[in-house]
Amino acid sequence: MNTQTPKYWTQYKLLDFGNGVKIEQFNNKITIRPETNATNELTNSISYWQQKADYIYNSTTVDGGSWNKTNEAVWLITYKAEKINLKFQLSLSNSKHIGIFPEQAVNWEYIAPQISENNSVLNLFAYSGAISMVCAQAGANVTHVDSSKTAIKQAQENAKINNLNNIRFIIDDAFLFSKKEVIRKNKYNFIILDPPVYGFGAKGNNWKLTKDIEPLLKICKELLHKNGTIILNTYTPKFTVKHSLPIIYSVFSKACNLEFGKLSITDSFNKNLILSNFYIIKP
Numbered sequence: 290m291n292t293q294t295p296k297y298w299t300q301y302k303l304l305d306f307g308n309g310v311k312i313e314q315f316n317n318k319i320t321i322r323p324e325t326n327a328t329n330e331l332t333n334s335i336s337y338w339q340q341k342a343d344y345i346y347n348s349t350t351v352d353g354g355s356w357n358k359t360n361e362a363v364w365l366i367t368y369k370a371e372k373i374n375l376k377f378q379l380s381l382s383n384s385k386h387i388g389i390f391p392e393q394a395v396n397w398e399y400i401a402p403q404i405s406e407n408n409s410v411l412n413l414f415a416y417s418g419a420i421s422m423v424c425a426q427a428g429a430n431v432t433h434v435d436s437s438k439t440a441i442k443q444a445q446e447n448a449k450i451n452n453l454n455n456i457r458f459i460i461d462d463a464f465l466f467s468k469k470e471v472i473r474k475n476k477y478n479f480i481i482l483d484p485p486v487y488g489f490g491a492k493g494n495n496w497k498l499t500k501d502i503e504p505l506l507k508i509c510k511e512l513l514h515k516n517g518t519i520i521l522n523t524y525t526p527k528f529t530v531k532h533s534l535p536i537i538y539s540v541f542s543k544a545c546n547l548e549f550g551k552l553s554i555t556d557s558f559n560k561n562l563i564l565s566n567f568y569i570i571k572p
């Protein structure tokens with residue numbers, strides 16, 4: 290299996306993972322968060338890490354929980370690689386997410402050197418916009434779409450602290466917005482999708498990965514310039530390559546240029562935590 294790990298993090302470290310949690314350092318803050326893929330044993334004990342941690346997220350339901358501290362100031366993390374020099378704002382949200390997905394730096398490192406001035410990028414399910422910032426800084430005109438007002442606000446804040454003016458922020462359902470873009474005959478050089486398993490559109494329409502990904506990929510195919518690239522990332526263990534490859538091949542044909550694999554992070558004891566599946570499609 291093609292497993293990729295980010296190469297250039299200096300302010301982020303995965304310290305340890307196991308027993309259903311991961312212990313991470315984001316700049317000078319240590320967090321403990323739930324991690325379904327951490328099925329092994331922690332290397333150090335949980336009480337050792339609890340003494341060191343600044344922020345601990347306790348799950349109370351399958352999707353929800355809370356941090357041990359509230360109203361903490363936001364803090365920053367810096368990331369530098371080829372054609373990338375960015376700061377991202379981090380904060381404790383109601384969910385276990387804090388503003389970036391560090392393993393996604395593999396995709397940032399992949400796309401930044403390929404962007405040419407004035408390329409167009411469509412980022413769907415774009416969250417706080419790390420990859421939108423990467424593409425905008427490399428010179429692309431970016432359309433950033435997310436159905437959550439909070440996520441869009443976070444992304445706008447990231448654009449502001451990085452002095453980026455070439456991002457169009459759209460609060461909309463990814464599917465409905467993409468359909469409208471086909472009617473408007475807009476085209477993109479790169480389309481990036483990081484869809485959740487379940488989600489909500491801005492007008493309440495539901496997103497279900499297993500049902501909706503095929504029609505959305507068909508729309509993305511129409512929106513892509515000749516020689517364009519689609520980057521798809523999925524986190525759910527229920528949507529493995531066994532499920533996704535037949536869908537991708539049915540939309541783009543078996544002759545398409547496809548690279549796929551897993552995104553992972555190595556911890557300070559050299560254990561590797563597999564987190565998501567990525568697909569780079571060049572139809």
Ligand SMILES: C[S@@+](CC[C@H](N)C(=O)[O-])C[C@H]1O[C@@H](n2cnc3c(N)ncnc32)[C@H](O)[C@@H]1O
Binds near residue numbers: 418440
């Ligand atoms: C897994 S996060 C994406 C992470 C992001 N790519 C990154 O690396 O920072 C999923 C995002 O999808 C958004 N979302 C969920 N359902 C949506 C929908 N139907 N249309 C648009 N965005 C949606 C959520 O608000 C959330 O910000």
